[in-house]
Amino acid sequence: MAGQRTQLKGFYHAEDRCSPGGPVLQSLEGVVNREALQKNGYLIVPGIVPAELCREVVADIDRHLEGYAPPNELDYYGMVELYHAQSMWDVRQHPAVHAAFAELFDTEKLWVSIDRVNWKSPLPEEERPPKYGGFIHWDICINQKPRPFEVQGVVALTDTDADMGGFQCMPDLYRELDEWLWKQPCRKAQKSYLMPPYDHPVVVPEMKAGDLLVWDSFLPHGNGINLGTRTRYAQYVTMTLPGDARLGEERMNCWFSNKIPSGYAFPGDMRMLEQKMSFAKLTEFGRKLLGLVGW
Secondary structure, three states, X not given: OOOOEOOOOOOOOOOOOOOOOOOOOOOOOOOOOHHHHHHHOEEEEOOOOOHHHHHHHHHHHHHHHOOOOOHHHOOOOOEEOOOOOHHHHHHHOOHHHHHHHHHHHOOOOOEEOOOOEEEEOOOOHHHOOOOOOOOEEOOOOOOOOOOXXXXXEEEEOOOEOOOEOOEEEOHHHHHOHHHHHHOOHHHXXXXXXXXXXXXXXXXXXXXXXXXXXXXXXXXXXXXXXXXXXXXXXXXXOOEEOOOOHHHHHHHHHHHHOOOXXXXXXXXXXOOOOHHHXXXXXXXXXXXXXXXXXXX
């Protein structure tokens, strides 16, 4: 099943980086919107991050993993505890990335997430499962009523085929979620993970380097195992409405001190390499996305 891809040709200059001033953005109205997102639970914005910037993030991931042995045992899910490389912040503060989320939220006043990257090498033949691979889950409580509008996102840093363990999801279950919940004990989801064999088909969209995939947080999703011949590289990035002063202070400290975000989902790197480096440079635009200055 092909992904929901949106065409943004001409709305930004692909060669531009997130330098002060940034590219001149045109309106995305009618191109990226909630209706398109909620059709399948996700959409793909092609080529939104410049190729040069993608290559820089890949290089930073490789440098971060040097001396980490064995790299294929870093994390079953491919998560790499790298948060504050300059290249990663350049992706976060790229005006085109912000423009896509601003269209979904119908406001430019957003904060960008501080999240990790993904590095997943091909799994050796003898370690491959006979049928089901990867996982499907939700990162939020899906029993909420009414449903809040929350999205997540990932940027493909290299071309990612369907067999490379990238993003996977269940659009059919997303569309039938209310009916599915009604059939559960107590008419609520009891777990955040779905266990195979699955009752709904798993869709694995293919992505090109620079593509941004945004999904509704109520979409059951996860990532698979790499059965291909190339390593998967990706960066997680999303945006939300600004929070309170306490959260803003925490985010600023996280950036300035190169710390990991709070929460059990972010264990951090035991080597603490990032804490030994200077903090990333932000554009004026990036300062707003962090919450360092107001909109």
